[in-house]
Amino acid sequence: MDRLRFLSLASGSSGNCYFIGNASYGILIDAGIGIRTIRKCLRNIGLDFENIWAVFVTHDHADHIKSVGLLGEKQHIPVYATRKTHEGIQRSYCVTEKLYGSKKFIEKFETVQIGEFKITSFPVSHDASDNVGYTVEYKEKRFTFATDLGVIGEEVSEHLKQADYMVLEANYDETMLKTGKYPPHLKVRIMADTGHLSNDQTGHFLAEHYNERMKYVFLCHLSRENNMPEIAFTTVENYLNDVNVKVGRDMNLVTLSRYTPSELYIF
Template sequence: MKVKFISLASGSSGNCYYIGTERYGILIDAGIAARTIKKSLKEAGISMETIRAVFVTHDHADHIKSVGGLGEKLHIPIYTTARIHEGINKSYCMTEKLHSSVHYLEKEEPMQLEDFHIESFEVPHDGTDNVGYCIEIDGKVFSFLTDLGEITPTAARFIRKANYLILEANYDDEMLRMGTYPQYLKDRITSRTGHMSNIATAEFLAENITEDLKYIWLCHLSKDNNHPELAYKTVEWKLKSKGILVGKDVQLCALKRSTPSELYEFD
């Protein structure tokens, strides 16, 4: 079965990822306008009609902006935990609350939806509740970990399972330290429930990469405290120090913030 993946947006101004087969698709987060999702999918040759569900990682605005509209107006089922749902409906950015379209997930209780085998798991972040997703389609395993302060043993377990990995590289230490953010915000970002730095992600990958991992996409890059080339180079260099060559042993891509990635297809 052919598997398609595209990042529609990735970063603090909005996050949305698509993963699908020839028949169906699902979204991970919907933090950009529904019309932008529809337009970007269409440009990639994917119809919105094929979307069977949205899986939400946590209740921060950059991940949920259009879940109300997609759920309640377009009647697309929205899957998340009960606590994230509670947080979503309290969020300032929700003009349309989520009611009938929401379905609850329990962490580490796998479910099957059409072509997708889906498992959510705990990640450390400062949303009301926070999950990553591990999605298996026809033997291909995708792990999504956006917005997490550190790699816990649970997060590590799902990273090691992946053939295709979407993992946060939010900020460069130096850029954040020297930058203009107020101290409380710097402290929040670097805390164990904040975000992953380039070097923390790079070091974890260099120590934990498996032979089964084919592709790494660095996600949720900060606009003010990171550059795609810097995130890419940091990870490439750390992997190289362990004898792992990007382009040969594993593929690497730093996702763009507000423009869609290419459409990836895997056989």
């Protein structure tokens, strides 16, 4: 009953939302999809809003914050973010219900305890008001979330290297982005150190830093225009093959879907 549970509700530029918890309660990382979809997904795993004890926000881009106002003020779920991210949420056009009493501030590197879960934030390189990833610790298990980042910096790397499970961005295939129809300024933005991670960057990192602790890697935030699940998977798998790490034997690799919830993982 009290094993670690993970569900991806949605992942990509149309909305991001992840549940991590146990059979009776948990938290959301980001809430960038509609509140009805969130409730439906939670009910499918036997939970409801009263079982969500907190929402942790990575940054204030629309695809990560759409429902934080409603979750905070209507469902009375505390919403944790850095001060700059909260300021960005208050300014955001896409958050119609603003946050008041449910607003909770975190500092980078601070650990917050929610029930039996310990959540620690760390800085990532991206172009929102402020940007963090999170590591969630639960009964000796570590689950790290690193989405929307242009490079894997030192702090991110340290967290990923100690993770049993991770949600890690594989936003774009470099050739698809370069030859695709996005306007030049957008291509530059995505490829920048404050943009998004490519399949190659993620594959390269995993091959270089693979260790036996890494059991599951969930590739997240795949671009619809500049990536395909098979390409992301194969690119990362090829990097791992080069260092003799076999997917399925040494590590599990999963691409998270943009619109469809993942299966419920119980670890």
